[in-house]
Amino acid sequence: MSLQVTIVHACQRAGQGGSPTAVVDEMPLSDAERCAVPVTAGTSHVAFISTVKNDSDRPTMSLRFFTAAGELPACGHGTVAALAVLAERAGRREYEAVLGSGGRTFLGQATRVGARYQAAFDPGPVDLRAIHTAGSGPILSALGIDPLEGLARCRIASVGRPRMLVEVSDREVLAGLAPDMTRLRDACDQLGLLGCYVYSPPTPDGRAAARMFAPSIGVPEDVANANSTACLAAHLADHGYPSLEVDMGDSLGEPAAITATTRPGPEGHTLVQVGGTATITTINSISLA
Template structure:
């Protein structure tokens, strides 16, 4: 952030306070990506109003941000509920803040964690990176994994035995199911209401379905029925959780993995997760973002 700029002055006059911006996060060479709403204002609206706006925008998440001290207070809402952390909406927020404030790193206070997001403008696109909340993982209970497999039409034979089912956290809770073929990933299908009941009943924000093309390249899909969304095109929180689990598992990640998501939706997205070997450490998730038309 430019320290010489008046707090009420915006670097980009197209970014208006209180206006819901529409930004595609984690796009792939200017195409695809996951649309997020971003609202920046002097103070956060009441929760009911944020929920109403998120429902009206209709994207899987909308981020709401207001300046608080030296940083920003941030909350995230899906069309149907508040979520504790959303990666792609954070990347979109980083893009909006870079356009409004100038390139920099911005401190964000979430409901239950303090993180940062960086943004650097490159024409109409923005390079952005977030540092996730702390991560953790543990084996998924066998009965939970069996219920998830049945929900999505899989059996144990569809799993990659190198990456057992796990509960993983990277700011939000996810179930990770690693599949043994790209064809199995492409075949994912489920009933939205059944999926919603399953995720809400087990405290899951999404299910991360993943296939390893090789040790450092993953293809993923993220059903988000808990938020009323069949599938997300790019999921930074899910990618952080997956990366943290792979680190805990001793996977030969070499310090980073690339993730391709949204391809089966026709919204191909690219994410990069970078991380060390320290258990519980934050994950750096990066990509690009672009502004979308307002109508």
């Protein structure tokens, strides 16, 4: 079986790097075949896109995301990549769409700037909660962080699936992390987490760095993770950071950056907008066995 695959470098930094992401038009495939697409395309994730007919003037664009390990209810950089492809096909400088993914609908926008697209979307409500020592200890140990020092800087955050946010003291400590991926996967599986988003404290103007380790979904380290950045933005919204720009991907040689802004919402909820810059690089034909 042959598929046309568009490769998008999502969440680039200064026009470089970004997370290579496959975008494919929806077609009848088994889950096993869907999981094979990113492996064959040489990406960590794939976004499948299709149009859902409805009674409104704006159809909903359905998104499904897969890694080699299975389907995800949401994928931030995959959404950025899909928005770039949809905007390119629409042929408009300003593009807006209703997107459907993980059982919810939300708005996404993309603006063409030169050869790139600046995309942003609403990742949905962020659920934040504390984590106890027994739960965080094995994860921090697998990351190479002293559990006694790291517990106070941990939160569980969820947009679709939970992950653990872990603050370290600075970028140097962040860059030096060398997690034991087998132990980290086992510890995350025990708590039902997709992984750990480890970050440095933001500067006063909201600039930070982060690394996302997600061996439980078949991605030992993610080049860019927009949904986790949205979780961080919600966590820090009450600490004087209405906006963030987070550098990722340096340890993988793919510099990436994700932006997030917050504002107060109804009933005390924090509303988040997250996004990044994307470049469509190639359209390839791949074969699935």
